[in-house]
Amino acid sequence: MNNSVLIAHTKDRVGVTSELTSLIADGGCNIEHLDHFLDHESYQFFIRIVFDPSNEVHDAIHRYFNAHPDMHYELHLPNQRQKMAIFVSKMDHAMMELILRVRAGEIPVEISMVISNHDTHRDLVEQFGIRFHHVPFNKEIKARAEQQMIDLLDGQADFIVLARYMQILSPEFIERYKFKIINIHHSFLPAFIGAKPYAQAYDRGVKLIGATAHYVTSELDGGPIIQQDVLRVNHRYTKDELVVVGRHVENRVLADAVMWHANHKVLVHGNKTIVLGV
Numbered sequence: 001m002n003n004s005v006l007i008a009h010t011k012d013r014v015g016v017t018s019e020l021t022s023l024i025a026d027g028g029c030n031i032e033h034l035d036h037f038l039d040h041e042s043y044q045f046f047i048r049i050v051f052d053p054s055n056e057v058h059d060a061i062h063r064y065f066n067a068h069p070d071m072h073y074e075l076h077l078p079n080q081r082q083k084m085a086i087f088v089s090k091m092d093h094a095m096m097e098l099i100l101r102v103r104a105g106e107i108p109v110e111i112s113m114v115i116s117n118h119d120t121h122r123d124l125v126e127q128f129g130i131r132f133h134h135v136p137f138n139k140e141i142k143a144r145a146e147q148q149m150i151d152l153l154d155g156q157a158d159f160i161v162l163a164r165y166m167q168i169l170s171p172e173f174i175e176r177y178k179f180k181i182i183n184i185h186h187s188f189l190p191a192f193i194g195a196k197p198y199a200q201a202y203d204r205g206v207k208l209i210g211a212t213a214h215y216v217t218s219e220l221d222g223g224p225i226i227q228q229d230v231l232r233v234n235h236r237y238t239k240d241e242l243v244v245v246g247r248h249v250e251n252r253v254l255a256d257a258v259m260w261h262a263n264h265k266v267l268v269h270g271n272k273t274i275v276l277g278v
């Protein structure tokens with residue numbers, strides 16, 4: 001992306017949009033895109049502005065928000081590709097979807113590493129020139145394994161994607177990367193939380209299966225939802241066939257969520273997200 005992106009949220013009041021767009025216009029910059037949302041329960045106002053970059057405007061924006069400490073903002077400059085770390089276990093479809101979309105230039109990030117609790121996908125990952133780290137993980141060695149992952153991640157990852165990574169991360173680990181860990185859960189949450197959601201769906205006789213991408217919190221599968229989708233099925237599908245067709249909806253949902261996160265479109269508000277610019 002060759003533009004600057006300003007995202008901000010504040011208690012609602014008349015004139016916020018005008019003040020911010022005037023800052024940009026006064027600096028002679030064109031606005032490519034603007035999206036905003038007013039939450040009528042909290043009266044919080046959210047805005048995302050995409051504009052032609054200018055150091056003068058960037059400085060004016062920093063001065064404005066320094067003068068308005070009650071307002072929260074992020075200013076993302078052009079060509080600042082975020083570093084994404086992918087965590088994977090045995091199922092490789094979601095990881096491969098991201099690798100191929102990044103390789104195709106669809107998702108504007110750099111994949112800085114893949115971390116897995118299995119060594120299975122080393123050759124597959126390294127053939128794309130991506131660093132692969134095998135970090136064994138189980139309840140007994142969880143603390144040591146997470147410290148090993150932190151040592152690998154610090155300074156090398158702006159956010160993490162759990163691409164069907166099947167180990168439960170500790171609250172301490174999650175707090176360190178608050179709202180920087182995206183997980184793809186293979187059900188239409190809040191249905192079928194926890195392990196083996198396709199088996200749960202099969203046993204329930206559902207007519208729709210789904211996938212949910214969410215930020216990871218200490219509440220298992222309970223974090224703010226970023227994207228979801230569903231696929232129609234029927235009584236003829238076996239449990240294994242649900243798993244196979246489900247991969248496609250998982251891939252589509254995860255790619256949307258990662259693309260939006262990478263383009264600074266997702267804002268967290270309570271335990272929900274606001275996705276601007278889609």
Ligand SMILES: Nc1nc2c(c(=O)[nH]1)N[C@@H](CN(C=O)c1ccc(C(=O)N[C@@H](CCC(=O)O)C(=O)O)cc1)CN2
Nearest residue numbers: 165166167168169183184185194195216217218220221
């Ligand atoms: N802290 C979190 N860690 C992880 C999450 C999460 O939401 N919060 N998501 C999982 C991936 N996942 C679903 O998408 C998932 C993986 C594994 C299990 C599971 O085995 N659950 C067992 C209990 C395991 C345990 O307590 O260690 C069960 O429910 O019986 C559930 C969901 C990745 N990490």
